[in-house]
Amino acid sequence: MASPFKQVALFAPTPTTARGVSTKLSANKDKIAYTNGKTVIIRDLNTPSLATAYVGHVQNTVVARISPSGYYCASADVFGTVRVWDTVGEDNVLKGEYKVISGRINDLEWDGESKRIIAVGDGREKFGHAFMFDSGSSTGEISGHAKAINAVSIRHQRPFRAATAGDDGLIVFHQGAPYKYDKTIRTHTKFVQDVRYAPSGDHFVSVGSDSKVFIYDGKTGETVAEFTDSPHTGSIMAASWSPDSKSFTTSSADCTVKLWDVETRKATTTWTVGAGVNNQQVGNVWARDADIVSLSLSGDLNVFDARAGSKSARVITGAQKSITAIAPSSSTTFLAGTADGRVIEYNSASGEATAVQGDGHTNIVVGLAAVPNGKVISTGYDDKVREISGGSFARGSLGTSAQPKHLAAGEDGTAFVVEASGVEAVRDNQKVATLKTTFAASAVGVSKSIVAVGGEDQKVRLYNWSGTAFTETGVLENNKGVVSALAFSPDGSLLAAGDSSGRIVLFDVKEKKMITARWSFHSARVNSLAWTSDGKHCASGSLDTHVYVWSVDNPSKNVALKNAGPGGVNAVLWVAQGKLASAGADGCVRTWEIKL
Incomplete structure (x- = not known):
């Protein structure tokens, strides 16, 4: 039997950011991957509504990287768990889950064969771990740091090499595979925020809180040069390479993004993204041929065209x-x-x-x-x-x-x-009347001259609104919890009242009596109610993560959208006939086509 509903779009949230912390972004062709809360987002740069939200983690996620093959994504959380999952198909099948360190993972990287992963962060026993993605078995040792590791990058060609950068101001160069310590590089004087290998494998670049940029030989780890032309004036939080390995870009807390030429060692373009704390740049990734995506502390993704000089960015925003x-x-x-x-x-x-x-x-x-x-x-x-x-x-x-x-x-x-x-x-920014209640008010709904006020005493009171004063006209009872959502049908004849127990009671407004209490499938607080324009169906969103669409003509019939919003659905809205939007704790807005 065909499903009575299908998801048609997902408006993704922007990445979670923190001041002074480098946020890792990754890209595969025209898609970029990042994290927000417990959710991993893969979004299309061309079509905003084409996004995937992976919700398999139980803890807040920190970093997600798509494998070079494009078939898998590895994502990591604040408790040291890495999950590897399938990006092809809607089910995002889990390939493996591994507890790699005993603390927050700050970064991870795939090797060029999409087989091995190195994850680094702030663990108690160790700061990094190298393992096979399909079995979790160890493939070397990540050592040499005395403090948390902020970034890792792997040379994608044989012989494999890996570079890690940490809060101890050190870069450690590893040979592989299996990965083992080769040498310590002491070029930076403060935290090293990011280290990135060029796609060609010839060089890697490091950036840090000392506002310095260094480039190294990809095979030997020897320091090649420091880039001193028109330097950043704040901490540099991220670096990423162009697909042709001839240039790279850096993003800094000084609100600027710079494009550097490897051969001349000069900054060829500087973009300034506003001013103030919210415009500090905390992450970046190079997507496709010329799209540079830099992340503001506010969560906005600024997309620059590397070929267009210092023209302003296209901004991707969201919750x-x-x-x-x-x-x-x-x-x-x-x-x-x-x-x-x-x-x-x-x-x-x-x-x-x-x-x-x-x-x-x-x-x-x-x-x-x-x-x-x-x-x-x-x-x-x-x-x-x-x-x-x-x-x-x-x-x-x-x-x-x-x-x-x-x-x-x-x-x-x-x-x-x-x-x-x-x-x-309130009308036109002026208070026009105040209704003092003897009960604790918790929700309100309005239709024409009738105002319904729900209370913590599980009752709904109806008032006549004259435009300047309230007159109580009746009390509706039958809810089993604090009244948390109220919505009148478009013609005002029906009132749906949802409560903290998950129960929704449908009332006849004129008769002031209950029509049905059978809309009671939610198991937690009802947060939002929305009627269709014809008044025949009502949608409800709840803390229990589900959305239901109820029928007035057949109260025992409903369309159940299970797990429609991980963490809870806070709001539902009909955006067109048969098209419902739901949004909630994960910052995503999902739109659904419902067969009514």
Whole structure:
């Protein structure tokens, strides 16, 4: 039997970054691989919505590298585990899982035959391990460092060589295979952040926190030269080579990316990526013939064309932290708010993502709601209500009297902000009314002149909204936990109320009575509810990672999207008839075609 749903696109998050830490990126043809939380992302540089999210790790991942053959990916986490998995096919079949060191892995590298892997990092007994990818058996010893190893690179031609770089300021040169210590290279005076072999195997390059760049002979490890022309002024976090091995690029915390010519030993191009901490460059990789991808601390991926001189970059953006709220912004776009206060606009047709500009939130975005005139209201844990229109935050904001928990908006442009002590009604950046409640309010929904407020006492109260004041008109009971999500059907006749026990109760609003409580397949808190435009189906997203699409006409019938969002689904939204977007803890937005 054909599945009633299929995933049609994945809008990937950007890489996880940390200040002062080199972030490793890798590339294979026009795809790049990186990590975000527990997820490994392989994304297509040409088609943004063509991305793969691998979710096999149970701990936060640090580095992922695709094998030279392109068939496998090796990814590593903060607890020293390496997983090797199949990149061909949708199932990402696991080929092997190996515990290689007793701490965080900072980098790993495949040899040229796609058979051996060296993983390095910060272990207790040792800082690196060389092993066969299919059996995990040792293939040499990585030694010579006294502190954590930050990077490793392997010569892809025989005779194999490997270079490792560490926090002890040393580069250790290994012969292989099996790999064994050959010599220590003492060129840098501070942490060595990255070391990379040229595809030809003739040279390798090292960069570090001392802002220095050195090049070495690939076979012997002898130091060839230091590159001193127009140097970086900050720590150099990453280096990568062009496919022809004639040039390489470096990314630095001074917010610049430089392209170096190996023969002349000069910097031929310098790109400046803005200013300030968020634009510090912490990683890079050379993809395809001329695409240089450099990573900003903010998570943005800057794609430079090596042939185009110092022209500005194409920027690939997305959520870097978990997505906490979602709302439509036009017929083809929707907004997603994140746990770090950013709001991203996604185009469901092209797959492009752009960051909403302007003075935004500084903390978790807890609610987004569309109002007429193409505006979207947002609120967050910074206790502010803001307006978004035309891809940017409007100037000015409105402070709330307590921390917001939830948000909904009506057709008259009024936004209702839930706080612990009640609900504030906001319109045009002005408070128009406040509803003080005797119960702890937890969720809100609105339809025309009716406002529904859910409480921690497991009840939903209905209020009539006059435009300036609230009048209570009834109480709905039957939920079995804190009411966590409320949504009216488009015509306002039905109200779905989800709670912390995973139960969704469907009410008739006019009659103020329960229609069904059979929408109860979730096993944890219901975070979001969304109705189809015809009011016949309602989608729910839950902390239990699942999404369900429920039928009003047949309450016992549902479409189950199991494990739709690892870590929990925080938001669901119908972006078109039969097309659902879900987003959550892993920072991914997935869109699904549902047969209703």
